[in-house]
Amino acid sequence: MGNWHQFSGIFGELDSLKSSAQTIFINGDIYIDSENKVQNIFIENDQVKAHDVDVSAFPNANVVDLKGKAIFPGFMDTHCHLLETGFVLNVGVNLREVKNSTSEIASKLRDKIAESQKGETILGVGFEMDDYTKWSLKDLAMIDAVSPDNPVMLVDMSGHNLLLNTAGMRFCNITDENFKDNIGGSSNRENGHLTGMFREKSQQKPADEIFAKFGHEDLAKEGARKLIDYWASMGYTSIVDLMGAIGFRLHKPDIFYALEKENRLKMRVNWCYTLFDVDGVDEAALLKGKDTDLVRFYGGKIFVDGAYAGGEPWTTWEHSNGGFGLQQVYTDDSVGEKYNLNRIVLRAEELSLNMHYHTQGDRAIQAVLDALEYTKNKLGSIKQTHTLAHVAFLTPEQMKLIANYGGRVVVTVQPAFCKIEDNLTQFFAGHTNEAYQIKKMFDSGVTVGMSTDFSVSPIDMVSPAVIMGVGMSGAGNPEVYQSLSMDEMIRGFTELNSKVCAHSDVGDLHVGKKADFLVVDKSFYGLTAKELQNSPPKTLETWVSGVKRF
Ligand SMILES: [Zn+2]
Structure with missing residues (x-):
């Protein structure tokens, strides 16, 4: 027993040393956002403390010579299903x-x-x-x-x-x-x-x-952990996990809190509460207030329409196989007050709840935009973050409306979908080529975050480098999908995704921000889509809150 006490004493000391650690990274391509580079970056505890310091002034700091390697702000995946998929x-x-x-x-x-x-x-x-x-x-x-x-x-x-x-x-x-x-x-x-x-x-x-x-909580936990470890190994420092699909909720945030306590959580996890009606908004609002450093509650998630791949986005035009898709909510009280999207969005704002919407069809997107307008007229302004996910058939007019909300209304897209959902003419006929116009969203001033929607994107299309390659090559079909620039891809994965996450303490490495970053063997900038595919930068380390986790 005596020995054990000695041991725990030592561990206690190590922990306190670690938490007051100062680290300075030098001699690399150190990007503090998508545009700006610094000579060195000084990390203290969980934060970025300074840039371009006089290294000799910090004799106690751990100085890391990057030897030409690169640092980028941590990448985020703002729509994925690691918990459910890991479990299954x-x-x-x-x-x-x-x-x-x-x-x-x-x-x-x-x-x-x-x-x-x-x-x-x-x-x-x-x-x-x-x-x-x-x-x-x-x-x-x-x-x-x-x-x-x-x-x-x-x-x-x-x-x-x-x-x-x-x-x-x-x-x-x-x-x-x-x-x-x-x-x-x-x-x-x-x-x-x-x-x-x-x-x-x-x-x-x-x-x-x-x-x-x-049951099988233990297997659910191990499944989620394995995928989180894998995400960290690709340079992700944060995800938004939906913890549910269109027909069910697999609501197990305690798994993430437990992993953090056990010091086994390698990324930030923002979790959502899948809801189906107004009552769900009230349930979700009760879940606030449990945030820790790594595990944070994002808000409610609701399906407004069905899936593109299944031919069921809710559109204004008729699909080739008949119908206008499957709507999950209504724009009035016709099937019951609780399914009225106007009431749902209004309630979310009243209860200060962020919302994440599954919207693929133009009509689904319009239903959310109309509900936001309705809410704004009632309350005077929109204060929460409202994320439209997928946005397959986003019209130019809708892009303008979203941009006008100035970052309160944002989108998260999956460039990989341009590749995996490219053959859907059976449902959408002449409209297939209108889908996923991500470049136009950027050009219209929409806040565009990047995500995988894993497991909808297959596992070989979830790494940031692969997704950048898809975006920059126009999914190999630039006539239909305009190519994105590396700058847009990096911003989408970092600062724009921090807006999607609704957290201002992450997304770049400016002074005072969380020290969330990745160390790669070479910079992403300067690489062509082909080079990204053939020899992508290799993630060597991933740091979250100033701690090396991968
Ligand atoms: Zn999803």
């Missing part, structure tokens, strides 16, 4: 490479079930279908054949479509007779029989039932 990947089947193939889903499922207990619930994520409405009883029978006794729940790559087998439907008490689609949802039926494909908001009941009975 850690316990379930990875279906990421499976496209339009029921037999492949079945074969991966068969392997998983061979190593599982009889009756155990099986989760999976990542499959993709060109047309989810085509999932039939025949497909269901193929899945059932390999999983007669195990409830199975598989989520597609977009998170907007959920598949159950027959045992899964039984497990969730879902029958042909009792199941009713939610507002903003749909489910496939053949001759009145459910085929197991639950789309958009109709996922809610199956997902809630399965997650409620699933």
Whole structure:
């Protein structure tokens, strides 16, 4: 016991040394924002203390010779799903490479079930279908054949479509007779029989039932941690984690707080509360006030429309396959006051809650802009941060309206989507080429943040360098997607993303800001899209709050 006390004493000392540490980085390409470089940067405790200091005046400082390497402000990913995806990947089947193939889903499922207990619930994520409405009883029978006794729940790559087998439907008490689609949802039926494909908001009941009975907090925590470690290794210092999808909420912020306490959290995590109506705004507002240094509550997240990849963004024009997409909320009280977006946005402002909106179609975007205008007229101004995520079909007029809010209303985009969602003419016909005009957003003065929306972006398209390459090459299709500059990419990942996060203490390395940065073997500037692809800068270290975490 005596020895143990000695040990903890030493650790205590080390901790206090660390927390008063002074570090000066010299001899590198040290960027303190997307434009400005300094000769050296002086870090004290968790903050940037000064630039271009006389190194000899700080004899106790740890001086790090960068030997020509570069420092950039920490990159942020302002829309991703590390918690849910880490959880499902850690316990379930990875279906990421499976496209339009029921037999492949079945074969991966068969392997998983061979190593599982009889009756155990099986989760999976990542499959993709060109047309989810085509999932039939025949497909269901193929899945059932390999999983007669195990409830199975598989989520597609977009998170907007959920598949159950027959045992899964039984497990969730879902029958042909009792199941009713939610507002903003749909489910496939053949001759009145459910085929197991639950789309958009109709996922809610199956997902809630399965997650409620699933448990495995420890596996959820390890899954999230693995992905966070990976994000840190790519130079990210901060994420916004949505902790939920269109039909369900996987609400486990305590995992992040616990990791921080255990000194195992390598990035800042800003978490959201997925909500579906006005009541959810009140619930979300109660979650404020628990912020720590690394773990912060962003605000509410609401789906205004369905997914682009599934053909369901809410648009003003009719899709090739009919309809105007799936709206999740309304612009009036017609289906109930609580689904009225005007009331939802007004309530969020009244309760000082930031909001993050899933908006892909022009009509969904307009619904949010109208609700903001309504709220502004009622309250005099907009004070919170309102983030529109994805914004596939953002019109030039809407860009102007957003820019006019001067940073209170912002967007987060996923340049990788230009690559992975490039073949959707079956839904959008002549409108496909209007999607994701990121350069025009920049040119209109919109605050544009960058994000991955992982796991919608596959794992090989989540590193900042790869995303920069996609942006700068116009996703390999510059006729359709105008190329972005490196400066725009860096600003999108750093200072503009700090506006999306609604935090002013991060985003650049000016004096007084948090010491969140990455050390790379060479600068991003000067590299072509091709060079970024072939030999991207390698992240050597990632620092958050003045502590080296990767
Ligand atoms: Zn998402």
